[in-house]
Amino acid sequence: MAAASGLRAMVGVKRVIDYAVKVRVKPDKTGVVTDGVKHSMNPFCEIAVEEAVRLKEKKLVSEVIAVSCGPQQCQETIRTALAMGADRGLHVEIPAKDYESLGPFQVSKILAALAKKEDVNLLLLGKQAIDDDCNQTGQMTAAFLDWPQGTFASEVTLDGDKLKVEREVDGGLETVHLKLPAVVTADLRLNEPRYATLPNIMKAKKKKIEVVKPSDLGVDLTPRLKTLSVEDPPQRTAGVKVETVDDLVAKLKESGRI
Template sequence: MARVLVGVKRVIDYAVKIRVKPDHSGVVTDGVKHSMNPFCEIAVEEAVKLKEKKFVKEVVAVSCGPQQVQETIRTALAMGADRGIHVEVSGKDYETLGPLQVSKIMAALAKKEEAKMVILGKQAIDDDCNQTGQMTAALLDWPQVCGGLLSNPPGARLTVPFSGLPENAVRATCALCSLRLNTPRYATLPNIMKAKKKKIANVKPADLGVDLTSRVEVLRVDEPPQRQAGVKVETVEDLVAKLKEAGRV
């Protein structure tokens, strides 16, 4: 049976109000609650389901970042992943870590671990790039599917909802999981305790032959402009008059 890699990213919790740093170099992360990216939770759930159906023998959770990402890996282990890999990235390298660098890491690990499938969340809620999965598949020269229902073993034909394609039309070994694909399970207390005993290996990008040099430069980060309040009108004539005043018609 196959081994599956699942990417899990540590992001600012979805319920936290994002604040921009005074120097506009990024967003405030110190002292802010972090959690697993919701799309990654869906990816872990899909991988664990494959294991429960005995289509795969092992689910390996992978996360890139500083020491704190081990908490995210432990969450994946409590959900049912078998072991974790922490790719140590910190300091300036972590600040500039982007989809291309993560894709290179995932591709290198897929080869090293002899994985038959990589499952990733469609995107992360912090940068909303939606690029890592596509880049990983390209680097591995693997077929991919976006939002496929992974009810079959790695490499089998997958159902692709909302794609316009007939069912069972795509054969994939790199899958991107979108929202509403499943409902991630809650980690139970016994499984949380078991997760503490599961192994997390530490590797460095250099061990995988990956260069973390970024090709993207962030010039400035700003909050979106606040929307002005709308205006209510009583009739269509009033609406047309307002649009004329605003120069819209």
């Protein structure tokens, strides 16, 4: 294992429809409308970037590499990570038509290949993306690499030659020790991401972004899942106010509830 000061971290950053945008389903129900819609970095990915940068500021990590898979516009997301403090970027360029069917399985293979190629010790990811909510990429990547994983992390510290990860679980908190190299996925409570300052945004424009193709990494993007239909959530009907218990019983009988 590399000394703490020699640890190299890779962070996955996904471009998603901005959380403040009202998502619209395409008329043909094959997906959601993305053209002309504001995009930004997945919020959980922002938390992962912030944690990697903090580890670097503590001199526990020597380099932070931001990676994104997708069309040309993903470089904007990488630039955001660079402005937050990442050192350089990797863009795995995927045409828009192929990107629509890209799933966690293919992304995990790409990340695993890049982690080996870049010889990183730590892979930091958001626990899930807000567009598909799959919560699979970190776990699959760890499996492909045969690395230990700490998911839903709310605290990450270096403890000797191991990584100490506090995890958010249903019953409270769980603490695990991971032998490096390892995969960690960020929970909402891990940190509060910083805002990129104007000077850092300008510096980010000069930082290097290397462009590679999935074929360069030996990854096949053939989809294994097919989306049959995307539907809007059912609209809720307005409630009815009643004055007395008798009115309530009458309404319930009328609706067939009792």
